[in-house]
Amino acid sequence: MLAKMMTRLANAAPSRRSFMIGSAAAAGGLAVGFRSAEAAGGATGGVTPFNAYMRIAPDSSVTVIAAHMDMGQGIYDGIATLVAEELDADWSQMKAIGGAGNPKLYGNAAWGGAIQGTGGSTGTTSSWERYRIAGAAARQMLVAAAAAEWRVPAAEIRVAKGLISHASGRSAGFGELAAKAAALRAPASVTLKDPKDWVLIGNDKLRRLDSMAKSSGRMDYTIDVKLPGMLTAVPIHPPLFGATLTSFDAAKAKAIKGVVDVVQHPRGLAVVAVDMWSALKGREAVTAVWDDSKAENRSSADLAREYRALALKPGLAVARNEGNAEAAIAGAARTIEATFEFPYIAHAALEPLNAVVRRNADGTIDIWGGHQMPDIYQGTAAAIAGVPPSQVTMHVMKTGGSFGRRAVIDADVIVEAVAVAKAIDFRAPVKLQWTREDDMRAGRYRPAYVHRLKAGVDRDGRIVGWYNHIVGQSIVAGTPFAAGLVKNGVDMTSVEGANNLPYRFAAQKVDLTTTQTGVPVLWWRAVGSTHTAYAVEVFLDEVAALTGKDPYEYRMSLLDPASKHARVLKLAAEKAGWGSALPAGRFRGIALAESFDTEVAQVVEIAMRPDGSFKVERVVCAVHCGVAVNPDNIRAQMEGGIGFGLGAVMKSQTTLDKGRVVETNFDSHEVLRFDEMPVVEVHIMPSTDVPTGVGEPGVPPIGPAVANAVFAATKRRLHVLPFARVENA
């Protein structure tokens, strides 16, 4: 959904046709990418290594420059696979790095190309065509260089596993011919491989390029950036959202050994020190007075009460309306109603937020970080530093998770890092590092929501009317994304997964009431579907139970049997042995959700313990995501999405006590732990469709599938999240 909406942002984007293949010599090798008329300023010159999509070095290594940031979802490997496939490279010669801050070249093609960004599970879709074209173009140029060198027809030259060869016995690696290839004109067009000739796309044996580095402590993240003379800063944020600084006293802090300065920035204060520990000690010693008069001071319970009251009224906006749902429900043979409550949740990526800023002697600025939207941050940083954006270089680091947190629109951590560096006159590079408490206390969160659902069924158990009223904050209101994502007062990210259901209802209405609070919110892995899919899939199970139908059969009766939704649901049910007998104490639940054009169905098995608690033992997951580029990574993302979503529904929440965040570290903001992880079995639906994303879509079905299993076991419906809340006891 989000991906589709983002395309509306794209009015100003260059069309695909305006991309031309470009090539250039790069450090003795070959660089291939695209140049658009805009990027080249209308000139016809070759691309530079900076804007290339891939480079071949004299040592034959092939480095892809990824337009998308890798937060663990494996997009670098996906892009490397696409290039290597068309290039006929050997997997062992591939490398990947992040390209940065240049929407003209790295604009997200799935969003229309207007901005560079990673999100909405679009990385593979966005890369599918252009990176294969880049690989094919480079291959063609290498072949042409070999043909000229060996004086043989290009058609007789073979390329396989990184070796260019001819029947005459001549052969060469890419590196040997890269410089000669770079002197040739890039082809105007290329022919991509027939899928039957793929050797790397869909290959289950490919391993990730970075597994060894990550298993041996050699992967460098932003927190690991070391620069000569670099200082470390930790922020001080207001204790309440919306509070502003009145005054502060830094004398005691500055007396602490290692503390260099205490400075103000647009989001609060920061303590700058020679190392992290001195900065933390300094922070304890700062006293600050805040003006709370405009701050958010409600508690989570207050908000829930207000939201529940709003849910009883008609919505302020309509997200879908077919037939007369309310009248149909009123006149139905039987009706059912339920209200669901979802908490705020922190993203809690394991690497707390950070960024490193350095101003160079020539006035240019380098910024290292997990830049999920690098060109937005480049502009923000440039404005604070007072330089043109072209003088700011964004270094996109791999990050220790994100789950949406690093796609922050207001660039919070970048603002702080640049402002702090500026406050000390850029006299040293600054690493701004948040602690876990900063990360959980200072926002941002998946918004809290209340959903009220009603359905009416006829005597045969068919749904004659479906009504869903969603109450909660907008993620994009007040941001530049609102223009594309808010239509008729409906923030699409609030309702996706509720207003695009594949189920056939005789009449349906989806209402939205957007609320205002001072709590900063953001997309959180799978965005709207993290709550909409839960409410819909649990409620649908309740309707099935009301009609005495099997939850799987009932869903199937509402789906077009030829749809991908029906096919993944069927696949999951079959593989899980839906309907077969289970050992005593075991129960099943099922759920289906499409997010970001990827359909996922999950069947869970839970084991009830004598004390009434339960463990999720097994999850069978079926996914349709188009061509499976890296099947093992698709499995990994489904496993990860399931674990992430399961921890959230079981235990995670960020609650407010008179505006103050209660859960500030992993002792109270609980997440899934090792012994709670189920066995996960993933089945990928064979497909020839353009690939769709897998980073997020594994998340939405797990919560409702587990809740539905709990119902099967206990006849209890879990309407308040997380399950650990006392309301459910």
Place this chain on the structure above:
Amino acid sequence: MIELRVNGAVHRLDIDPDMPLLWAIRDHIGLTGTKFGCGIAQCGACTVHIDGQPVRSCSLPVSAVAGQAITTIEAAEGPVAKAVQAAWTALDVPQCGYCQSGQVMTTIALLEANRKPSDADIDAALSGNLCRCATYARIRTAVHTAAKALA
């Protein structure tokens, strides 16, 4: 002056005795394979070995570990470390990878002490190591794989 023995080298550091070992290792010795995730012994990202035992370096002041043999992920060597890293890469355990230094260090300590851990042993050893990417199922398989390779 605090004397730290890290990976066989002796470092004499002029640092606050209260400084957690994690920050001494990262900021003063310059070894950044050991990660910061919570600072309160809740996530395991900062796991190092002291005399072969896995400990959370974020919650140990340097004054408490002066002179003891500290090993970080950078010096994880030997047959057990090799087997663990081979299993980790064969199964592509890491996603973002940020927790994995800690997961690997905890697993090495487990297998050094117990060459044939049961699932319950693995649960007990690893439940203090969070993985927000939820690579737990692959970690379990990898621990068994490494154990088999060492048998």
